């Protein structure tokens with residue numbers, strides 16, 4: 001018996017299903033985390049109830065993945081995913097099952113799950129169902145496929161990334177046959193949608209073992225995006241020194257790949273992986289900044305901040321420390337903390353002020369630019385009266 005203490009809303013869902021005569025268990029990551037004495041991030045429930053029965057029982061629940069039997073049940077302000085026991089048909093595209101069949105028994109459902117450590121179910125009174133010895137594998141700190149690893153990776157190539165992700169997150173080793181199967185099945189990863197590869201890569205980069213992404217590259221899981229072999233192996237472990245934020249970690253990862261010749265362009269690499277515009281822009285900016293010397297004085301920093309924005313400059317400076325070993329973080333922090341103006345947002349006059357002086361169109365834009373440059377050089381003069389005087393004087397002369 002395992003002591004569990006799920007939050008009240010989770011117990012309400014489990015009891016609600018049981019009261020109607022359905023089977024209902026906690027399953028997947030939350031069970032793994034409870035056994036490891038970790039706090040679960042979310043609580044997944046599996047049940048013999050059909051999706052429409054779950055929806056009827058919990059009004060306001062949403063059919064978030066009805067095709068796969070998943071309903072998001074909300075109790076108060078909290079929600080949990082409730083998935084009907086299921087088995088899966090063939091996976092002809094190595095990505096998604098051709099069909100899904102709902103079943104009434106838990107063991108069949110556990111058999112379609114990816115790894116033994118994720119194929120453990122727990123009833124609300126602490127009874128455990130562990131047909132694939134997942135608890136033993138948790139104790140041995142091993143990631144092992146449920147069933148034949150080659151078959152499981154051929155069904156769904158994303159599982160290879162998931163194996164590496166769990167290994168990175170939990171510090172587990174990947175069992176020999178599972179590892180061999182990743183080696184053999186790696187080319188199938190090329191068929192995965194870029195968004196899914198992006199999401200898994202990001203999760204790996206955000207762990208405390210981002211170097212695991214190096215294993216994904218060595219296995220060939222990212223060949224579609226990283227075709228070069230590079231002239232030196234980057235130390236991906238250094239990425240852990242970047243803030244635990246997706247933006248920072250992607251920027252460091254892409255710049256490292258580019259620096260060591262793995263990819264011809266960080267911008268194209270991130271765009272192919274469907275990263276958002278902000279990440280792509282910050283990365284391109286950071287690359288450009290790092291190709292020159294970082295500023296030597298406050299004015300230089302302010303000009304850089306004005307041109308690229310705080311996000312990009314911060315990323316560039318973090319990457320400089322981590323990748324180039326040149327630490328300029330204190331200087332940047334001091335400039336940011338000083339509150340000195342480097343953008344129109346903080347200029348003591350606005351476009352409206354200049355309009356009232358009779359300026360308009362391109363002249364107004366030019367004047368704002370001039371005043372901002374002036375204020376960056378003379379920060380103490382960022383005062384409305386001084387700047388209006390200056391604008392008037394410059395206009396007249």
Ligand code: ATP
Nearest residue numbers: 027028029030041044112113114118119156158159
């Ligand atoms: P996390 O803590 O990151 O949420 P998790 O184990 O809960 O980890 P999820 O992606 O939330 O992972 O999936 C929930 C469960 O669904 C997994 O534990 C696993 O049993 C099953 N699962 C998810 N994706 C797959 C897959 N691609 N193939 C097989 N089973 C999967």
Ligand code: MG
Nearest residue numbers: 028029042044
């Ligand atoms: Mg989960």
